[in-house]
Amino acid sequence: MLAAEIIAIGSELLAPDRTDTNSLWLTEKLNRIGIDVKLKTIVGDDDARLEELIKDAVKRSRVVITTGGLGPTEDDITRKVVARALGLRLLLDEKVLNEIRARFQSFGMTMPERNSRQAMVIDGAEILPNPNGTAPGLYLEHEGCSIALFPGPPREMNPMFENHVQSRLEKLAGDLRFARRVLRVAGMGESAVDEKIAPIYTRYENPQTTILFNSSEIEIHLRAHGRTEADAEALLDDLSLKIEEALGNSVFSFRGETMEEVVGRRLSITGFTVAVAESCTGGLIAQRLTNVPGSSKYFTEGVVTYSNESKTRLLGVDKELIREFGAVSQQVARDMARGVRHRAHTDFGLAVTGIAGPDGGTEDKPVGLVYIALADDAHTEHKRLMLPGDRELIRWRASQAALDMLRRRLI
Amino acid sequence: MLAAEIIAIGSELLAPDRTDTNSLWLTEKLNRIGIDVKLKTIVGDDDARLEELIKDAVKRSRVVITTGGLGPTEDDITRKVVARALGLRLLLDEKVLNEIRARFQSFGMTMPERNSRQAMVIDGAEILPNPNGTAPGLYLEHEGCSIALFPGPPREMNPMFENHVQSRLEKLAGDLRFARRVLRVAGMGESAVDEKIAPIYTRYENPQTTILFNSSEIEIHLRAHGRTEADAEALLDDLSLKIEEALGNSVFSFRGETMEEVVGRRLSITGFTVAVAESCTGGLIAQRLTNVPGSSKYFTEGVVTYSNESKTRLLGVDKELIREFGAVSQQVARDMARGVRHRAHTDFGLAVTGIAGPDGGTEDKPVGLVYIALADDAHTEHKRLMLPGDRELIRWRASQAALDMLRRRLI
Numbered sequence: 001m002l003a004a005e006i007i008a009i010g011s012e013l014l015a016p017d018r019t020d021t022n023s024l025w026l027t028e029k030l031n032r033i034g035i036d037v038k039l040k041t042i043v044g045d046d047d048a049r050l051e052e053l054i055k056d057a058v059k060r061s062r063v064v065i066t067t068g069g070l071g072p073t074e075d076d077i078t079r080k081v082v083a084r085a086l087g088l089r090l091l092l093d094e095k096v097l098n099e100i101r102a103r104f105q106s107f108g109m110t111m112p113e114r115n116s117r118q119a120m121v122i123d124g125a126e127i128l129p130n131p132n133g134t135a136p137g138l139y140l141e142h143e144g145c146s147i148a149l150f151p152g153p154p155r156e157m158n159p160m161f162e163n164h165v166q167s168r169l170e171k172l173a174g175d176l177r178f179a180r181r182v183l184r185v186a187g188m189g190e191s192a193v194d195e196k197i198a199p200i201y202t203r204y205e206n207p208q209t210t211i212l213f214n215s216s217e218i219e220i221h222l223r224a225h226g227r228t229e230a231d232a233e234a235l236l237d238d239l240s241l242k243i244e245e246a247l248g249n250s251v252f253s254f255r256g257e258t259m260e261e262v263v264g265r266r267l268s269i270t271g272f273t274v275a276v277a278e279s280c281t282g283g284l285i286a287q288r289l290t291n292v293p294g295s296s297k298y299f300t301e302g303v304v305t306y307s308n309e310s311k312t313r314l315l316g317v318d319k320e321l322i323r324e325f326g327a328v329s330q331q332v333a334r335d336m337a338r339g340v341r342h343r344a345h346t347d348f349g350l351a352v353t354g355i356a357g358p359d360g361g362t363e364d365k366p367v368g369l370v371y372i373a374l375a376d377d378a379h380t381e382h383k384r385l386m387l388p389g390d391r392e393l394i395r396w397r398a399s400q401a402a403l404d405m406l407r408r409r410l411i
Numbered sequence: 412m413l414a415a416e417i418i419a420i421g422s423e424l425l426a427p428d429r430t431d432t433n434s435l436w437l438t439e440k441l442n443r444i445g446i447d448v449k450l451k452t453i454v455g456d457d458d459a460r461l462e463e464l465i466k467d468a469v470k471r472s473r474v475v476i477t478t479g480g481l482g483p484t485e486d487d488i489t490r491k492v493v494a495r496a497l498g499l500r501l502l503l504d505e506k507v508l509n510e511i512r513a514r515f516q517s518f519g520m521t522m523p524e525r526n527s528r529q530a531m532v533i534d535g536a537e538i539l540p541n542p543n544g545t546a547p548g549l550y551l552e553h554e555g556c557s558i559a560l561f562p563g564p565p566r567e568m569n570p571m572f573e574n575h576v577q578s579r580l581e582k583l584a585g586d587l588r589f590a591r592r593v594l595r596v597a598g599m600g601e602s603a604v605d606e607k608i609a610p611i612y613t614r615y616e617n618p619q620t621t622i623l624f625n626s627s628e629i630e631i632h633l634r635a636h637g638r639t640e641a642d643a644e645a646l647l648d649d650l651s652l653k654i655e656e657a658l659g660n661s662v663f664s665f666r667g668e669t670m671e672e673v674v675g676r677r678l679s680i681t682g683f684t685v686a687v688a689e690s691c692t693g694g695l696i697a698q699r700l701t702n703v704p705g706s707s708k709y710f711t712e713g714v715v716t717y718s719n720e721s722k723t724r725l726l727g728v729d730k731e732l733i734r735e736f737g738a739v740s741q742q743v744a745r746d747m748a749r750g751v752r753h754r755a756h757t758d759f760g761l762a763v764t765g766i767a768g769p770d771g772g773t774e775d776k777p778v779g780l781v782y783i784a785l786a787d788d789a790h791t792e793h794k795r796l797m798l799p800g801d802r803e804l805i806r807w808r809a810s811q812a813a814l815d816m817l818r819r820r821l822i
Contacts (some may be wrong), residue, residue, distance in 0.1 A: 012621070014438065014448050014449070014451065015438070015621075015632070016435050016436075016438040016439035016442060016591075017435065018435075019430050019435070024427050024428065024429075024430070025427075027425065027426070027427040028427035031427060037425050038425070038454070038455055038457060038460060039452065039453070039454050039455075039457075039460055040425065040452065040453040041450065041451065041452045041453075042450070042451040042452075043449070043450050044449055044450075046449060046450075048471075049449060049450055049471065052467065052471070053450075056463065056467065060459075060460065060463070210423070210426075212428075221426075221428075276715075278694075281698075282697055282698050282700070282701025282702065282706075282710075282713075283689075283694030283695065283696070283697030283698035283701065283713050283715065284694065284698045285694070286693055286694030286697075286698075286715040287692075287693050287694035287695045287697075287698045289693070290693025290694065290715070290717065291693065291802070291803060291806070293768070293769050293770065293802055294770065295693075295717075296717050296718075296771075299693075299717055300717050300718040300720075300721055301714065301715055301716055301717055301718060301721035301725065302693075302694055302714070302715035302717075303712065303713070303714050303715070303725070304687075304694065304697040304701070304712055304713035304714070304715075305712055306701065306706075306707050306710055306711055306712055306713075307707075307711040307712060309711075310711055310712035310755065313754070314712065314714070314725070343724070344721065357704070358704050359704065359705065360707075391702070391704055392702060395702070
């Protein structure tokens with residue numbers, strides 16, 4: 001596979017709270033066309049370091065992509081330093097200059113003098129038009145290396161890559177095409193998943209399989225290559241199917257969809273409706289369900305009943321039940337699910353009550369104890385969970401388990 | 412300032428969905444003691460590239476930190492390649508070997524032979540003990556460069572850095588100490604903020620000021636240095652105060668606290684309670700409020716009334732009002748706030764109704780139109796917002812504006 005490296009340029013990217021999302025996006029795109037990212041670097045507005053990086057990069061990698069540093073200020077050093085590292089001249093391109101001027105005029109402004117820097121072009125490079133900003137990109141072939149320089153803002157960089165660079169790199173990459181798929185699993189532990197599917201996926205070198213444990217979910221990442229994208233997809237179809245046979249309903253998503261998207265689609269298709277009653281998840285389930293566009297078709301209402309009084313008033317939970325079994329109990333969870341369904345006149349009522357911590361746990365009912373319940377017109381089911389993690393994670397995992405209970409009922 | 416670079420090692424870190432969080436953590440730590448991170452690299456399990464990187468790094472940077480690649484498998488190349496790059500031998504350390512054996516024994520296991528690799532030590536390096544894993548770290552001074560090798564898992568790396576490396580680097584860094592602060596702003600646009608505070612912060616070289624626009628919030632990042640941390644903090648205090656004077660109540664957070672933490676603390680202190688009625692935010696406000704530990708003291712209940720029928724049944728919103736003005740109107744928002752307050756018997760009722768899109772917008776009431784309202788016993792206020800962005804962003808911004816309305820009332 002062809003080797004690429006990505007260099008992100010800009011001192012602001014070295015702050016402790018900044019991640020370089022451009023390189024993730026580019027990696028996805030490059031992998032898909034069969035190019036391997038071997039190295040990623042983040043460097044500040046630092047002439048000497050950048051020059052050394054560029055010199056090394058063009059020697060060791062077939063493709064070098066930089067993002068950032070094409071702005072109009074003194075700090076924007078990419079054009080200048082790349083030219084110097086490659087031993088090429090920097091020339092003013094009148095056509096680019098006129099385009100930048102015209103762009104400013106179209107907003108009723110005069111181009112500030114400093115923006116003329118952005119019309120400087122490395123000798124022999126092609127211009128990559130940037131319809132979403134003033135800084136054009138550059139593309140050049142130099143001593144067997146393909147070099148593309150992009151501006152930093154994703155809304156400028158992404159279409160420039162897709163429209164002007166991707167197809168060139170595809171030709172370089174040759175015949176292999178790659179495809180990726182993410183399967184998501186709920187309701188099983190990581191080792192249980194691996195035990196069931198390792199005998200399957202280890203038989204394949206193509207697709208390659210990686211299992212990731214990602215807060216409340218297990219993700220199975222598959223990556224395949226073939227002569228065409230369709231070939232690669234067919235290999236993914238084949239292995240996905242075998243994994244699904246081994247894990248059954250626990251695989252809830254085959255294209256990376258979220259749990260709430262999967263549940264939402266099933267509700268949409270079946271025409272059923274749902275209402276939600278939450279205690280420890282505090283609105284998280286309602287929020288997740290309603291984050292899906294069009295959710296008003298199947299989600300009518302949710303209540304967050306934090307106090308016992310509100311459980312009784314809003315859901316009709318029996319006061320005696322709360323006194324006898326406590327607010328965190330299977331009895332109350334079941335009553336909440338039935339209550340919200342009845343009052344909202346929906347097909348399903350989904351409820352959660354539990355202790356998310358850090359306080360409020362006891363020996364009998366420790367932090368992490370959660371009851372979930374699901375009611376329809378015929379019966380009510382419930383489940384007792386002991387969830388590990390901090391408050392945020394317990395809430396997330398509880399919401400996931402509740403949505404998963406509904407998903408399984410809808411199959 | 413002393414220059415450092417960080418090298419993250421491991422092919423899995425080059426996947427399109429992995430971010431290198433170790434380098435962010437290390438940057439924060441290094442900056443605090445006055446060391447600048449000049450370069451960050453992510454490299455796979457790739458002998459040649461790693462060797463070149465290490466050679467360049469020790470030449471150009473005073474401090475080089477690597478994370479990852481210290482495990483027991485063939486893929487774990489850090490020890491071997493760093494030794495080769497520095498021209499140093501790799502020796503088996505019997506003491507370390509015995510410690511790894513003992514660690515396995517303490518779990519009732521025999522050490523697999525391959526783990527003996529982890530007892531290989533670069534000639535002249537000091538061992539950094541790792542109480543949370545089998546791979547010890549290494550620290551060495553080589554031709555004027557301080558080099559630390561850490562394992563990749565944060566729960567192993569973080570305490571190893573804090574307990575064994577931080578104080579050495581502090582001595583190297585010399586007398587300057589650094590401090591950082593993040594001020595968060597709500598209810599003002601980015602250019603309005605900059606216009607008000609640029610005349611202030613541009614007068615200071617120390618602290619340095621950066622303004623970041625981060626989804627719904629504007630963050631003002633301040634960084635100062637002084638002879639002691641207290642000196643640096645005093646400089647931050649001084650500039651923060653001036654910025655606060657210029658922006659007034661719009662600065663809601665001085666130490667990076669979230670809006671819900673700030674609102675929660677004010678409710679806690681004052682003893683007031685709140686209930687929430689949400690339409691387009693779908694539970695997001697309740698979820699944010701209840702994400703704060705101890706929120707059951709001031710948050711009693713929330714309702715997510717997606718359907719018109721539920722607005723009437725759960726909140727007592729007048730049907731005629733909905734028919735006359737529509738569910739997305741100031742009249743309905745105000746009625747929702749009054750209704751939820753009245754029924755929940757709380758001090759405040761907070762309500763949101765709007766159109767989050769992508770569908771449901773009309774010419775009169777386009778996507779992004781949101782009304783927020785806040786009721787107490789004496790009166791009800793409301794605000795009309797036109798929020799830009801996609802569904803998720805509109806929902807987030809609406810929740811932020813609503814919480815901010817409550818925060819301002821509590822001042």
